[in-house]
Amino acid sequence: MSKLKVQWADQHEFHALLRRSEVEDKPVLLDLHSPECSGCVNHDRNIYSDPDIARDVMEYTFPVRVVTTDPDRASTDIINNHIYIWSPTIQLLAPDQTRHHEWNGAPRRTRLSVGYQTVFHDTPGHLTPDAFKAQFLVARGKAALRNKKYGKAIGLFDEAITRHPDDRVTVEEVSRWRKVAQDGGVIESTWDHQHQVTTSPLAAAVERFAQTVATLPDNVLMQDWIGKPGTGDWQWYSDCLREVVLQAYQELCNFAVTAERERARHGPRFNDTHRLLGQHRFAYREFQSLFIGVPDALLDQTPLRSERSIRENLAHMVMAEWWAYRPQILHALDRGRKGLPPQVVPATDTVAQHGEPPGSHESLHELLALYERLHLRNTQDFSGITDNELGIRSAWWELGPVELRFRLERYIWHPRDHAVSIDKILDASGHRHTANHRFAARLFSGLETAEAALIGTDGFLAGRVDSLMTTINERADEAARLLSQVTDIKPGIG
Structure with a gap:
């Protein structure tokens, strides 16, 4: 039996998949990839090759890979819209292209618009298979929360904590968003006359x-x-x-x-x-x-x-x-x-x-x-x-x-x-x-x-x-x- 692999759509299928995403309530996983980026190459070698990750990516998302090396017009439009000067290479997207989640620790890529491309920077990142799995659960939970599926969001957040209790980023994210889901989407205001930010x-x-x-x-x-x-x-x-x-x-x-x-x-x-x-x-x-x-x-x-x-x-x-x-x-x-x-x-x-x-x-x-x-x-x-x-x-x-x-x-x-x-x-x-x-x-x-x-x-x-x-x-x-x-x-x- 052949090993399950992530079947990546490309930049030309991106907008069609966003439309399907809205109909089928299934987010798009955007991977901004370059064969010259060591962290991106590591993702294929150590992360997307993980059968559990490949299965979940295919089951719960529409995966799209956009290559950032020598991009065509369609790729450049996506890259410039999803790299905010310098952003992680993996994002979970809503149908309107807004981000449910950006993977902390993923390689960061420089935007390609005029000027920034002259000093194109990559950072390799430090994402591991376990960290990817933890954040994938959080990302799906945030997508459910945004769609007002509070019970589903709580379940995904709890699963993230149960499976990855030592992942600091996951614990911090879940502690915030689980409370919001538990409160039926109500988000407490934190900067007011009782909470100050200035120091002098x-x-x-x-x-x-x-x-x-x-x-x-x-x-x-x-x-x-x-x-x-x-x-x-x-x-x-x-x-x-x-x-x-x-x-x-x-x-x-x-x-x-x-x-x-x-x-x-x-x-x-x-x-x-x-x-x-x-x-x-x-x-x-x-x-x-x-x-x-x-x-x-x-x-x-x-x-x-x-x-x-x-x-x-x-x-x-x-x-x-x-x-x-x-x-x-x-x-x-x-x-x-x-x-x-x-x-x-x-x-x-x-x-x-x-x-x-x-x-x-x-x-x-x-x-x-x-x-x-x-x-x-x-x-x-x-x-x-x-x-x-x-x-x-x-x-x-x-x-x-x-x-x-x-x-x-x-x-x-x-x-x-x-x-x-x-x-x-x-x-x-x-x-x-x-x-x-x-x-x-x-x-x-x-x-x-x-x-x-x-x-x-x-x-x-x-x-x-x-x-x-x-x-x-x-x-x-x-x-x-x-x-x-x-x-x-x-x-x-x-």
């Missing part, structure tokens, strides 16, 4: 105030304020929530004016790098403010056909800033300081140093908290670049090296670019920010103004920062008391 005391105070304001209904916006009036001339503008938010915003902006003046007088001196990083902080906090009031239930929704989810955008943001921009900038800086020519950092080096980028199960709070930590670390490590060093050349996917100044300018644009994508997804999902959400977002704008004035300093104006933090925390306390008086909403629901 001033940012934490602003976030707490903003999240509490966002939780309040719009009908309290103009009600008499229950807290104390502002100091000085602000006493005339403390009569309602709207005015108090304006006051806190302006106090953050006034602090920035003071900080810039004191830096000009006493140092540390502002340089162009600090200004560029300040612009990035603006873009980052504005991006972060988009998520005020956004429930976790929207993370994986795909209201725009063939476009990526909020989760995928967020995971990409983290990957781009930490696994891409950071190593290329620091590598170019190190080589430039040593008088060496520019050189690209291989993707394999990045994975070896930092591990895999985020997976597909983190909560909104976890993703934003990770982004916060990595963003602040990047700002700190980039702030030592001098004005002269901004002229150092950096090699990456462009056809020639560019200056670090340009690299940082592109770094600034990146969160602004994806903010548009997130906003578009939220709009298509029917999510509307309330007036209070919008006022809360202005507090993040004030925060970014204050923070930008301190980039490149350590402990500068610490006393004034503490005083400002105390004032905003007092406002957050007052807003929390107002929230406790409101009985027609539930705290934490955006």
Whole structure:
């Protein structure tokens, strides 16, 4: 009796199988393969040759293999739609081509569109037959969950844990998605006035105030304020929530004016790098403010056909800033300081140093908290670049090296670019920010103004920062008391 093999369809059968997938309720397994990729070759030798894997792949999916070496037009369209800059080679797809699951540990492939193909990167991955089997059960469970087959999803998740209790990725994914299935598809929101992602005391105070304001209904916006009036001339503008938010915003902006003046007088001196990083902080906090009031239930929704989810955008943001921009900038800086020519950092080096980028199960709070930590670390490590060093050349996917100044300018644009994508997804999902959400977002704008004035300093104006933090925390306390008086909403629901 011949050994069962995976019978792969090709790129020309892909769309027909997606149509069958919708009719037969059977997902498509997409394998992006290259004979030049050691990890891909290993899959054929050690994973797809496993009779249990081959049987399950054929029974539960429509398997499609697209070869990424010298692709034709049909292959390139699929590759560019399913490799988000740099993505795993194995994905389980819904009929609309959105992803139920990407295999953690599978080789990662670089997108083929103009530019990226000039520095085509492969990482071999570390997927084993057992890891594939574990994630296959999770992937099928997520597909069942998405189709509201909660009992089937729980059964698949339980089977994954029973068979693979020592697989960390599987355990983490199952612990999240099994609870959702058990709750009938209800996903708990994780970033609100009770859960914070910022780390510095001033940012934490602003976030707490903003999240509490966002939780309040719009009908309290103009009600008499229950807290104390502002100091000085602000006493005339403390009569309602709207005015108090304006006051806190302006106090953050006034602090920035003071900080810039004191830096000009006493140092540390502002340089162009600090200004560029300040612009990035603006873009980052504005991006972060988009998520005020956004429930976790929207993370994986795909209201725009063939476009990526909020989760995928967020995971990409983290990957781009930490696994891409950071190593290329620091590598170019190190080589430039040593008088060496520019050189690209291989993707394999990045994975070896930092591990895999985020997976597909983190909560909104976890993703934003990770982004916060990595963003602040990047700002700190980039702030030592001098004005002269901004002229150092950096090699990456462009056809020639560019200056670090340009690299940082592109770094600034990146969160602004994806903010548009997130906003578009939220709009298509029917999510509307309330007036209070919008006022809360202005507090993040004030925060970014204050923070930008301190980039490149350590402990500068610490006393004034503490005083400002105390004032905003007092406002957050007052807003929390107002929230406790409101009985027609539930705290934490955006």
